[in-house]
Amino acid sequence: METIAILNPKTIPHIERRANINAIILSGLILAAGIYLAFFVNVGVSTSNLNIARLFGSWTLLIVGCVCLFTRSTHWVYTPSGKTIRKSSSTVFANDFDDLRVTAKRFGGITLNIPGPAAVEVEYIYTSDRTFAAYQIIQPGMLADAMLTDVVFLEGDYAKKFIRTMKKR
Numbered sequence: 001m002e003t004i005a006i007l008n009p010k011t012i013p014h015i016e017r018r019a020n021i022n023a024i025i026l027s028g029l030i031l032a033a034g035i036y037l038a039f040f041v042n043v044g045v046s047t048s049n050l051n052i053a054r055l056f057g058s059w060t061l062l063i064v065g066c067v068c069l070f071t072r073s074t075h076w077v078y079t080p081s082g083k084t085i086r087k088s089s090s091t092v093f094a095n096d097f098d099d100l101r102v103t104a105k106r107f108g109g110i111t112l113n114i115p116g117p118a119a120v121e122v123e124y125i126y127t128s129d130r131t132f133a134a135y136q137i138i139q140p141g142m143l144a145d146a147m148l149t150d151v152v153f154l155e156g157d158y159a160k161k162f163i164r165t166m167k168k169r
Helices: 021-039 049-071 094-106 157-167
Strands: 015-019 074-078 083-092 120-127 132-139 152-155
Touching: 021 049, 083 094, 094 120, 120 157, 132 157, 152 157
Parallel strands: none
Antiparallel strands: 015 074, 074 083, 083 120, 120 132, 132 152
């Protein structure tokens, strides 16, 4: 793959944004329950506490349904496998820099030079089946982050081993 300077799903080939059908269906069901509760459930006395609870529940369901519909309706997908992309990060402190150097050398052939004792972040994305992963090592700074590596792409067993290594931290 080509060299990419920043780990961002928008810039990585074979990753695109697609509709999340399950989230859309779930949001639709929540909205339908809110509408049903608001308009089709009748309580005998309109000033009773049960009626206030019904209205509160219906508005809550409507708000939650709308928020879910607009925020969860799409997700990132790795197109060759069709699997969902997950994003994670891990903070590595100075006493673990040697392990990080070994990991960078093993998964990407990178000779890592870490300036100073400040902690670094390993940001990575991976598919839900763990057959694809991409990572980047960053050193956060006061004004700007220092990118210590370009984005490294891993596939197959290397991706699974890398993710297992990062999850152990």
